[in-house]
Amino acid sequence: GAVVSQHPSRVICKSGTSVKIECRSLDFQATTMFWYRQFPKQSLMLMATSNEGSKATYEQGVEKDKFLINHASLTLSTLTVTSAHPEDSSFYICSARYGDEKLFFGSGTQLSVL
């Protein structure tokens, strides 16, 4: 299958700082990438859809100023959690669309805000 690389895998930061997470499609070009959030023992919740060269589309209830998404190239999307607080602690996962339908996921980023 197609490979999606996500970094970092784990990050610990102080409250009030910003954290950037990178998502790269390694062997294919992805015009659309998605960002999900997952709490322990729960399902994946779609946060936003990232389209190359345009603004991201956020799901209802997701603060666009808190979660900044940039999709500057066909192989890279970034999620920046701005002014992080403990309630932002979670497992963040990106995915990239391969072809018309298939989504391949990155390995996830565990964010812990102290």
Next chain:
Amino acid sequence: GENVEQHPSTLSVQEGDSAVIKCTYSDSASNYFPWYKQELGKGPQLIIDIRSNVGEKKDQRIAVTLNKTAKHFSLHITETQPEDSAVYFCAASLGADGLTFGKGTHLIIQP
């Protein structure tokens, strides 16, 4: 929007037996149904998928069936092995939309 229900939430089977996980969806327009396996601390891995114009698809020990009329689809794993232990998620989508996931099934393979 789409709503996906998944059952059971936990499934324990003896090694070598079969496991079946079932999902229902609400939007009859949904046309793509993938299944993902997620191990602890990792991202979901696509294991099999099916499109709405197909009723069944098989890949070695894994099969998926789709009943469009009833709006439900199922994952079947035969001859289960310890490495099949994980959380499995079903999902549904329409075209270019993002996936809507079920709540997941924790599959436990008892030795």
